[in-house]
Amino acid sequence: MRAAGGGILSDAGERNQKTIEVDSLLLSLATDRLQLLLPLAAVAEILEEAPQPAPADQPWLHGWLPWRGCEIPLLAYEGIADGASAAPWASHRVAIIKAVGPAASQGFYGLAIRELPRPLRLSADSDLRALDVAAPRGAALVVEVRGEPALIPDFDLLEQLVVSAGLSRN
Numbered sequence: 001m002r003a004a005g006g007g008i009l010s011d012a013g014e015r016n017q018k019t020i021e022v023d024s025l026l027l028s029l030a031t032d033r034l035q036l037l038l039p040l041a042a043v044a045e046i047l048e049e050a051p052q053p054a055p056a057d058q059p060w061l062h063g064w065l066p067w068r069g070c071e072i073p074l075l076a077y078e079g080i081a082d083g084a085s086a087a088p089w090a091s092h093r094v095a096i097i098k099a100v101g102p103a104a105s106q107g108f109y110g111l112a113i114r115e116l117p118r119p120l121r122l123s124a125d126s127d128l129r130a131l132d133v134a135a136p137r138g139a140a141l142v143v144e145v146r147g148e149p150a151l152i153p154d155f156d157l158l159e160q161l162v163v164s165a166g167l168s169r170n
Contacts, residue, residue, distance in 0.1 A: 019123045019126075024037055024040055025037075025039075025043055025117040027111065027113045029112070034151065035148065035149070036111070038095075038153065041098075043097060043098070049093075050067075050110070051065070051066060054071070056165070058079070061073055061075060062074040062112055074112055077153075081138050081151075091113065093113045094113065095110065096110055097111060120146070128143055128145050138153060139151035139154055140152050
């Protein structure tokens with residue numbers, strides 16, 4: 001390409017950088033202070049009116065939820081994070097999560113949520129930044145997403161709990 005004055009313009013040195021975007025869901029948990037950020041691909045379904053689960057005795061487990069002909073564990077993230085017994089589950093909303101790690105043979109598990117998740121399309125270079133704070137148990141990282149704090153779950157730990165819930169139930 002010729003520039004005014006006869007010189008040649010060059011693209012050499014300029015890179016065609018692609019921004020990587022990830023479709024995500026921001027899940028509000030039972031307490032206002034906790035939100036989880038998950039990739040959309042990890043979530044199989046959102047249930048708006050899930051039935052009351054069969055009770056369980058672990059503080060991080062609301063119980064066993066009937067879903068698509070089987071029973072899956074319904075995790076109480078707050079009980080995982082602070083070890084306290086889960087607050088009564090009132091919203092009846094559940095995020096069904098695909099198990100891909102230690103619990104892959106069990107297929108799915110549920111996370112109790114307070115309200116419908118917010119869909120987000122995030123790019124690492126502009127929408128998300130890691131916060132320099134200790135992550136609570138059950139979180140791999142604490143981040144700020146569009147000005148709001150959120151936790152990125154430790155999926156390996158969640159799935160280890162799913163496995164132990166299944167073992168203790170048998």
